[in-house]
Each structure stands twice: as C-alpha cells, then as structure tokens.
Amino acid sequence: MAARHQDDIAVVTDKQVSPPPPLYKVLLLNDDFTPMEFVIHVLEHFFHMAREQATLVMLKVHNEGSGLAGVYPRDVAETKVRQVIDYARNRQHPLQCVMEENE
Numbered sequence: 274m275a276a277r278h279q280d281d282i283a284v285v286t287d288k289q290v291s292p293p294p295p296l297y298k299v300l301l302l303n304d305d306f307t308p309m310e311f312v313i314h315v316l317e318h319f320f321h322m323a324r325e326q327a328t329l330v331m332l333k334v335h336n337e338g339s340g341l342a343g344v345y346p347r348d349v350a351e352t353k354v355r356q357v358i359d360y361a362r363n364r365q366h367p368l369q370c371v372m373e374e375n376e
C-alpha cells in the first residue's frame with residue numbers, strides 16, 4: 274500500500290481492491306454401502322446441519338447421486354473433504370466427498 278506524507282498526514286493513494294476469494298462446494302457422493310444413518314451423522318457433525326436438513330441432503334444424495342454439504346473458502350473445503358474421508362475410511366465406509374469451484 275503506497276502512502277504520501279502531506280503535513281504529517283499519511284494519505285493512501287492507491288487502494289488495492291482484491292476480488293473476493295473463490296468459494297468451493299463440498300459435495301457428498303452416493304454409494305451402495307455407506308449406511309444412511311452414518312451419512313446423516315457426518316452432515317450433522319462436520320457441516321453443522323440440523324437432523325432434518327441432514328436427512329434431506331442424505332436422501333438427495335441417495336436419490337440423485339450427489340448433494341451439497343456446504344460452501345467454503347478453499348482451505349476450509351479441503352479440510353472438510355479430508356476429515357470426512359478419513360472419518361469414513363477409519364470406520365470402513367466407502368463414502369466419497371469432493372469439492373468443486375462454486376461458479
């Protein structure tokens with residue numbers, strides 16, 4: 274940030290206006306083996322959904338193949354994806370979680 278001094282007053286001459294950082298959708302993908310109750314638990318625990326909303330999202334994934342868990346800056350989205358996959362694998366569930374840029 275550039276500044277000039279006029280009579281001891283700092284003046285910002287070229288304010289940088291940055292575009293907002295890109296956001297990323299975190300999606301859950303359907304599979305034939307992960308229990309529905311486990312998916313609801315993941316949506317409650319990692320995405321802070323109420324049970325009713327978590328149930329609707331789980332059913333959307335089950336019926337349509339994918340569903341939106343949340344929208345976050347890149348680093349948060351990456352962490353969510355890793356946490357969900359680690360959590361599922363540690364419990365022998367094949368649940369898949371992916372991220373894609375929110376256009």
Ligand code: TYC
Binds near residue numbers: 302303305306369
């Ligand atoms: N299709 C799974 C079943 O019938 C349920 C399921 C829902 C799995 C959502 C994954 O992301 C998922 N048990």
